[in-house]
Amino acid sequence: MKRRNFIKGFCAASAVAVTMTPSVLLAKDAPKSANQLTLDMAIKAITGGKDVAQSDKVSLTVPEIAENGAVVPVKVHVESPMTDADHVKAIHVLASKNSNSRCADVMLTPLNAKGYFATRVKLGGTQDIVALVEMSDGTFLKASKPVKVTIGGCG
Amino acid sequence: MAEARKSMIKFKPKKFKVDDIIKIDFIVIHPMETGMKKDKKTGEMKPAHFIDSITFSLDGKPFTTMKVWETVSTNPYFSVNLKVPGKGKITVDYTDNMGEKNTKSKKLKPKG
Numbered sequence: 491m492k493r494r495n496f497i498k499g500f501c502a503a504s505a506v507a508v509t510m511t512p513s514v515l516l517a518k519d520a521p522k523s524a525n526q527l528t529l530d531m532a533i534k535a536i537t538g539g540k541d542v543a544q545s546d547k548v549s550l551t552v553p554e555i556a557e558n559g560a561v562v563p564v565k566v567h568v569e570s571p572m573t574d575a576d577h578v579k580a581i582h583v584l585a586s587k588n589s590n591s592r593c594a595d596v597m598l599t600p601l602n603a604k605g606y607f608a609t610r611v612k613l614g615g616t617q618d619i620v621a622l623v624e625m626s627d628g629t630f631l632k633a634s635k636p637v638k639v640t641i642g643g644c645g
Numbered sequence: 646m647a648e649a650r651k652s653m654i655k656f657k658p659k660k661f662k663v664d665d666i667i668k669i670d671f672i673v674i675h676p677m678e679t680g681m682k683k684d685k686k687t688g689e690m691k692p693a694h695f696i697d698s699i700t701f702s703l704d705g706k707p708f709t710t711m712k713v714w715e716t717v718s719t720n721p722y723f724s725v726n727l728k729v730p731g732k733g734k735i736t737v738d739y740t741d742n743m744g745e746k747n748t749k750s751k752k753l754k755p756k757g
Contacts, residue, residue: 560718561718562718589681590715592716593716593717594711594713594723595712596709596710596711598725599708601708601727602725603727604726606668608722609718609722610718610721611716612679612719
């Protein structure tokens, strides 16, 4: 091999290495966490194959642009009378592209008086946040909103 | 038994009456390691370490239970509502995936 070609090749290879950020490399090589779940798998695990309806009753409050993916505030409000017969049974917060989509499952009771839950989650990149709500009659409602992340919070 | 973690329970608003709906905020100082981060000193992967279940109870009766994964932020914050039935004691129990168990409680004192 000629010296000129060798140097050309070396430069190209190093350029590729630089453009691939460490986080991308890490994410590929790293042993993934024990609970690794995609969004579809997570929804299936929660609903058991039941239909999920998009609903206006569920309102999700997330920032449009999150500067830091490590701390993204999420608020879920569900319209419900919260009586013994008709209340919100569970609120599931999911993130569509995290390696483990499930963030938190909250089991509520009529004592809570409002279908409300707030927390802060980590997001690995720009993606949708999904709130999956189980009502006491066994139906599932859903709301989702995209969040733009400028700096990832995982890894 | 591991050392006790710093945690706090807050009622919002601070002053409330019986039958008011208040927010209960719970914050705990916890690293919430995902298991995907490298330790800069040793170059080894940090093991996953996160809170996985939380129970809010009123006078020993649980009213909200949560299952939590590592995708929740460092120093996690959780907020739920409660209709105040009268005087009582709010207790929050939490466990993490390494078997650490802790409890925090605060008295519920409605006025008027």
